[in-house]
Amino acid sequence: MILAAAEPGAIARAAQTLAAGELLGLPTETVYGLAADAGNDAAVDKIYVAKGRPADHPLIVHVAPGDAGGLPPALAHFAQDWPAWAEALIRRFWPGPLTLILPRRGAVGAKAAGGQDSIGLRCPSHPVAQAVFRAAAELGVAGVAAPSANQFGRVSPTTAAHVASEFGEGLLVLDGGACDVGIESTIVDATRGVPVLLRPGGISREQIEAVCGQPVRGKDELAADPRASGTLAAHYAPQASVRLMDAAALQAALQVLGTELDAAVDATPTVAVYARTALRSPSRRVLVRRMPADAAGAARELFAVLRELDATGVRLIWVEMPPSDDAWAGIRDRLQRAAAA
Structure with a gap:
């Protein structure tokens, strides 16, 4: 309740x-x-x-x-x-x-x-x-x-x-x-x-x-880490499979996949994309969601977006790899663990 x-x-x-x-x-x-x-x-x-x-x-x-x-x-x-x-x-x-x-x-x-x-x-x-x-x-x-x-x-x-x-x-x-x-x-x-x-x-x-x-x-620099919450290699995972790619690889994958997806009769989205970069997909079966350009905004909505995309029934969630700077470290960590699952 x-x-x-x-x-x-x-x-x-x-x-x-x-x-x-x-x-x-x-x-x-x-x-x-x-x-x-x-x-x-x-x-x-x-x-x-x-x-x-x-x-x-x-x-x-x-x-x-x-x-x-x-x-x-x-x-x-x-x-x-x-x-x-x-x-x-x-x-x-x-x-x-x-x-x-x-x-x-x-x-x-x-x-x-x-x-x-x-x-x-x-x-x-x-x-x-x-x-x-x-x-x-x-x-x-x-x-x-x-x-x-x-x-x-x-x-x-x-x-x-x-x-x-x-x-x-x-x-x-x-x-x-x-x-x-x-x-x-x-x-x-x-x-x-x-x-x-x-x-x-x-x-x-x-x-x-x-x-x-x-x-x-x-945590890998010293031996005998204590066990701690949220540090398993595979964690934070939706039902759909998560894959991390850079923007160029994402766009190339969308171009290749588009024609194959549209050959199916069912128009239900099969792939969801969550990216900072504006990407183009030729397929109506790809659901695209923009990620905020700032780390705080992306962190604030990350789990809610993963849940929202998962609820559509897509089988794959492709995510643009976050930047390598320290501000994005927590988001990279959560996405890498989700992808490992």
Whole structure:
């Protein structure tokens, strides 16, 4: 059931749902999450079951912000002994689309952490999420485990309707509007002495390095990466097959394919194209959608467009490869994982 966040009593009902050990569809600025009390193992298990997610694949725990720019109170509940540069990142980018992998405190959040001795923490900037977390904290919920609210490996949701389409009417979904960022958070590992980028997102490597005052390592540069959300080689995939090509290869493929497609009697689109470059197709069976020229705009609509194109029933989605600069790193990452699936 979709419940508008602005409805009287909606925030309280959402917080009570979490405190009761039930699941909640929750908006954040990145994507919608499938939320549960991170301190309730039975509730966390419901996330794994609902998503079809392996139980050793860790979840990100979301916490309410601190007061007047202070550190979130739940930070010290879940984590301990974080480096000074990690705290600098927290003070600069929280609330916001940054997840930090930190040393976990004792047995706290072990189920959400997938049994690891580290835990992923994030403080979202979405006002609805913050209101729910604060209300839930008053009911004893210190933090909220909330992976993307979709079946494991599929396209992440950026609207309440996307979540409802994944899980049906049995799930309460709090509608906070479309997500502003549109792709999942940047993940930085802070457990190995130096910052390690595990997943690119809305906060760039350059921004992280500027705050840390040191280079950010890639996840392949050091051994023994912790497991983290959204880092599998194949992920974020629609039903249709995704293929990445440069603009020239896309145009050539459209020219070759056009005549063959139109030989069929059925005029239903078979191929969808999502590209920044203006492309021409001689076939009525090719559905063309323009990608925004700016990285922020492309990220904001990426998952929604993949879902929209997939819903047309096309078998193939051809996407123009994003630029190689750092601003597009998160979009490249999501598309490469979708294509790998």
